Amino acid sequence: MIKTRAETLVDQLSLEQQVQLLTGTDWWNLQGFPELGIGALGVTDGPSGARGAGGIMGGTKTTAFPVGISIGASWSPELARELGSALADEALDKGARVLLGPTINLQRGPLNGRNFECYSEDPILTAELAIAMVEGLQSKQVGATLKHFIANESEIRRTVNSSDVDERTLRELYFVPFERAVKEGGAWAVMSSYNRVNGTYAADNEWTLTDVLRKQWGFDGAVMSDWFGLRNTTAPVNAGLDLEMPGPSRWRGQALLDAVAAGEVSADAVRTAALNILTLVIRTGAIDETAPRTEVENERDSTRALIRKVGAAAAVLLKNDGAALPVTGTPKIAIIGPNAKAARVMGGGSAGVNAYRRTSLWDGMLEAFGADNLSYAEGCTNHRFEPILRGSFTREWFGNDTLSGAPIYSDSDASMASFLEYLPKGVDKLDHSIRISGSFTPAETGTYRFGLHCTGRGRLLVNGAEVVEAWDSWTRGSTMFEEGCDPVIADLTLQAGTPVEVVFEFATKPTFDLHFHAYQVGVGIVKTEAAIAEAADLAAEADVTILCIGRSEEWDTEGWDLPGMALPGAQDALVAAVAARAKKTIVVLQSGGPVEMPWLDQVDAVLQGWYPGQEAGLALADVISGAGYPGGKLPQSFPKGLRDTPTLGGNDDSTYPGRDGHVVYTEGLFIGYRYHEQQGIAPLFPFGHGLSYTDFSLGLPMVDLDGEGQGALRIAVENTGARTGSEVVQLYIAPLAAPVERPVSELKGFGKIALTPGTTGEVLIPLKPRDFAYFDVATQSWIVAGGDYELRIGTSASDIAHRVTVTVSDQVLPV
Structure with a gap:
C-alpha cells in the first residue's frame, strides 16, 4: 500500500520536482509539495535525545536520554525498546518524523571520540539493542536512521580517511548490526558515513549502498548523507544515496539536472531516489502534515522515571571489596571530585541536547542522604576547555x-x-x-x-x-x-x-x-596541589568517601578521538591521595569507555556510571544508597592499557590513527574480547563483567538443538543472596576445530533476568545455524563447518559456568 501510494505520487512530480526532493531545504527539513498533498518531512538529531532545530549549544529544551554505551551496558532490549518509544514522543514534540539514530558502529578501540554513542564492541549485543530501539521508535511512526554506514570507528580525519577493511571482517563484525536492524528491525532510513571504505567514499559506494544494503538485505527505505557528506553530484545518486543533507543543496539542484541532461545520471535513478524518499514521508505520516513545523517543550514524568531506571540498570559494579556498596544507614559521607557537582549526563557533538535538567551526583546524594550527612570538595578539575564564560x-x-x-x-x-x-x-x-x-x-x-x-x-x-x-x-x-x-x-x-x-x-x-x-x-x-590536600583532609574525617571522577562531554565527543586512556587532569593523583586517608573509598566513574586505573588496588569499590541522561545523579545515588541496584554489564572490554588493544598495542600507526589517508583494519576479526582471547591477554575487566549486591547460581543448561544448529538453550537462574538484583546469562560459541582462523569464542546470545531473594527464573536463548557460521568471500556465502562446537555459558567472557559440546552438520547459507 505504501509503495503503491509512493509510486503514484512520484509520477505526479516533474523531474525538477523529483530533484528538489533529493535534498533538504535547510538543516532539518525536506521539500514538501502541499499542492500535491505531500507534506515536508522534518528530521532531528539523536540518538540521545531529540534536539530539534536549534544549535548544539541551544535550541528548545528537551530530554537528555542515556547515551549509547549506557544502553549497551544495560544488556536489555526491553529497556532499549521503551527508550525508543519515549524518544519517538520527543521527536514528535520537536516537529520531526525521523530521528537521526541509533548509532550502531562498533567500538573498535578505546579512543574513538564517539564510542559513548555506540552500544558495544560486539556485533550481536549491538544488533539486539538496535533492533529493539528501531522497533520502539517506529511503533509511533517515527523513522529510525541507522548510522553511520559503514566502518566509521574513528573521528580523526573522518571526512577524508579510508577505512580499509577486508570483506569477511565487514560481514562478520561491522555489517552485522546494520544487517539485522534492516532485516529484523525493519529500519526505514540509513545514513552513510563520512569516510571512504576501501578507497571509495561511503556516500559513493554502490557495493555497500545498493548491492549489499538493498539487493542482499532487502532494504527499501531511504539512504541519506551525513551532513555535508557528499563530494560530487553523480556518484552518490548512481550508487544509491537518495538524500543530500543539509540544504540548500551543494551538489544537486541544477547540477543534477545538468547531469541527467548529459547522460551522467539517468532520470530513472532520480525517480528511484525520489520514490525512496516519498516512501519514508508516507511511512512516517509526514505526507499529511502541511502546517509549518513547530516545537514544544513537554517534559514527561514517565520519561524521567524511565531514564532513572535505565541509569541504574546500566551502572556496572566493577569492584566491591568488603561489600563497600551499598552505603546504608546515616554515615558521614565526603563527596569529592570534579564530577561531583558537575552533572555528567551526555556526550558531546551532534548527540548533545539542551536538557530540561542535569542532575549531578551531589544532587542525587542530597536526596538520598540529606545535607547534614554530606561534605564536598572538588579536589581538582578535569575539563578539556575552560568553563564557558x-x-x-x-x-x-x-x-x-x-x-x-x-x-x-x-x-x-x-x-x-x-x-x-x-x-x-x-x-x-x-x-x-x-x-x-x-x-x-x-x-x-x-x-x-x-x-x-x-x-x-x-x-x-x-x-x-x-x-x-x-x-x-x-x-x-x-x-x-x-x-x-x-x-x-x-x-x-x-x-x-x-x-x-x-x-x-x-x-x-x-x-x-x-x-x-x-x-x-x-x-x-586554576586549581593548585593544595586543593588535593584539602580533599584528602575532608576524606579523613568522613566514614565513607565517594570519589566522583572521569571525563565529560568535552572529552567524549564527536569530532575528535581521545589522546589516551588516562584520566584527564590530576584525577589519578586525587584518588591516590584521598584513598590513602579515607576509611572507605568508593569511586564513581563516569566516562564513555574504558580508563586506566593505577589506583584500583587502593580503593574499596568502583562503580561505572557512564553518561546516563538527565537523571544521572538520581540514578547513581539510587545504586549507591541501595534504593536500587547495579544492573549493568560491560559492553566494552576494559584493558589495562593501550598496549593491550589491537589497534594501539603495536607501533604501526596505519592501523590507528591512520597513515597517508588510510586506516587499515589489520586486526580483522580480533577486536575487544576476541583480541584478548586470541592473544591470551587478561584485561583489567572483561567484556560482560558486572558484579551485583546479591548472589546468583546458574543451573545446568538444557540444550535443544537439531543437527543444523536450530534450537534453543534454557537455563535456570536462582538468586541465592539477600537482595533483589539482575543477572545476564551470556552464551559464547567456540568452534573446537575450524578450516579457517576464527575467534576463540563469540557472543551469540544473552538473556537478562531480575529476581528477588530466594527465587528462580529461566533464561531462554534461541540458536540458529548462522550462529555457527563464518563468511566465505570466495563463494559469497555463510559456511557452517560440520563438527563440534562448545557452548560456553557464563556471566562474562571470562567467567564461564558451563560448557556443553554440540555437533552440527556442514551447511552453506545465503547472504
Whole structure:
C-alpha cells in the first residue's frame, strides 16, 4: 500500500520536482509539495535525545536520554525498546518524523571520540539493542536512521580517511548490526558515513549502498548523507544515496539536472531516489502534515522515571571489596571530585541536547542522604576547555570579516559560545564577523585561565588588553569537528568582587569545509596541589568517601578521538591521595569507555556510571544508597592499557590513527574480547563483567538443538543472596576445530533476568545455524563447518559456568 501510494505520487512530480526532493531545504527539513498533498518531512538529531532545530549549544529544551554505551551496558532490549518509544514522543514534540539514530558502529578501540554513542564492541549485543530501539521508535511512526554506514570507528580525519577493511571482517563484525536492524528491525532510513571504505567514499559506494544494503538485505527505505557528506553530484545518486543533507543543496539542484541532461545520471535513478524518499514521508505520516513545523517543550514524568531506571540498570559494579556498596544507614559521607557537582549526563557533538535538567551526583546524594550527612570538595578539575564564560553579553554582527562599518544586526546572548547556531537573516555564513561584549565578576581572588577555540579567527580582550589570540596565528586543530583551532590560553590574576570587562571578536575564514561558524570562550580558576590536600583532609574525617571522577562531554565527543586512556587532569593523583586517608573509598566513574586505573588496588569499590541522561545523579545515588541496584554489564572490554588493544598495542600507526589517508583494519576479526582471547591477554575487566549486591547460581543448561544448529538453550537462574538484583546469562560459541582462523569464542546470545531473594527464573536463548557460521568471500556465502562446537555459558567472557559440546552438520547459507 505504501509503495503503491509512493509510486503514484512520484509520477505526479516533474523531474525538477523529483530533484528538489533529493535534498533538504535547510538543516532539518525536506521539500514538501502541499499542492500535491505531500507534506515536508522534518528530521532531528539523536540518538540521545531529540534536539530539534536549534544549535548544539541551544535550541528548545528537551530530554537528555542515556547515551549509547549506557544502553549497551544495560544488556536489555526491553529497556532499549521503551527508550525508543519515549524518544519517538520527543521527536514528535520537536516537529520531526525521523530521528537521526541509533548509532550502531562498533567500538573498535578505546579512543574513538564517539564510542559513548555506540552500544558495544560486539556485533550481536549491538544488533539486539538496535533492533529493539528501531522497533520502539517506529511503533509511533517515527523513522529510525541507522548510522553511520559503514566502518566509521574513528573521528580523526573522518571526512577524508579510508577505512580499509577486508570483506569477511565487514560481514562478520561491522555489517552485522546494520544487517539485522534492516532485516529484523525493519529500519526505514540509513545514513552513510563520512569516510571512504576501501578507497571509495561511503556516500559513493554502490557495493555497500545498493548491492549489499538493498539487493542482499532487502532494504527499501531511504539512504541519506551525513551532513555535508557528499563530494560530487553523480556518484552518490548512481550508487544509491537518495538524500543530500543539509540544504540548500551543494551538489544537486541544477547540477543534477545538468547531469541527467548529459547522460551522467539517468532520470530513472532520480525517480528511484525520489520514490525512496516519498516512501519514508508516507511511512512516517509526514505526507499529511502541511502546517509549518513547530516545537514544544513537554517534559514527561514517565520519561524521567524511565531514564532513572535505565541509569541504574546500566551502572556496572566493577569492584566491591568488603561489600563497600551499598552505603546504608546515616554515615558521614565526603563527596569529592570534579564530577561531583558537575552533572555528567551526555556526550558531546551532534548527540548533545539542551536538557530540561542535569542532575549531578551531589544532587542525587542530597536526596538520598540529606545535607547534614554530606561534605564536598572538588579536589581538582578535569575539563578539556575552560568553563564557558556566561553572563549578559551584547553581540554585534558585521557583514564582512573585518568588523568594519556599522553592525548589520545586534542581539544578546547568555554565553560566549556558539555551535551550529542559526545565523541572523542577512548574515552570510562564509563572510561575517562578530563582536561580543560584556563583563564578569570573579567570585574569589586567584589565578584565572582564559581560553578560546573557534572555527574562524578569534581574539579576547580583557579590560581593553588582548590576552588570548587565534587571529593571525589561527591553525586548524582538533576541536569543533576538526574545523576549529586547538585551545589557546592565558592566565591573569583577578580580584574577588572586581568586575572584568571582556570583549571577544570573531571572523570567518574561507577554509570552512562544513560551512558553520562556532566559537567558545571560557574562564576558570586554576586549581593548585593544595586543593588535593584539602580533599584528602575532608576524606579523613568522613566514614565513607565517594570519589566522583572521569571525563565529560568535552572529552567524549564527536569530532575528535581521545589522546589516551588516562584520566584527564590530576584525577589519578586525587584518588591516590584521598584513598590513602579515607576509611572507605568508593569511586564513581563516569566516562564513555574504558580508563586506566593505577589506583584500583587502593580503593574499596568502583562503580561505572557512564553518561546516563538527565537523571544521572538520581540514578547513581539510587545504586549507591541501595534504593536500587547495579544492573549493568560491560559492553566494552576494559584493558589495562593501550598496549593491550589491537589497534594501539603495536607501533604501526596505519592501523590507528591512520597513515597517508588510510586506516587499515589489520586486526580483522580480533577486536575487544576476541583480541584478548586470541592473544591470551587478561584485561583489567572483561567484556560482560558486572558484579551485583546479591548472589546468583546458574543451573545446568538444557540444550535443544537439531543437527543444523536450530534450537534453543534454557537455563535456570536462582538468586541465592539477600537482595533483589539482575543477572545476564551470556552464551559464547567456540568452534573446537575450524578450516579457517576464527575467534576463540563469540557472543551469540544473552538473556537478562531480575529476581528477588530466594527465587528462580529461566533464561531462554534461541540458536540458529548462522550462529555457527563464518563468511566465505570466495563463494559469497555463510559456511557452517560440520563438527563440534562448545557452548560456553557464563556471566562474562571470562567467567564461564558451563560448557556443553554440540555437533552440527556442514551447511552453506545465503547472504
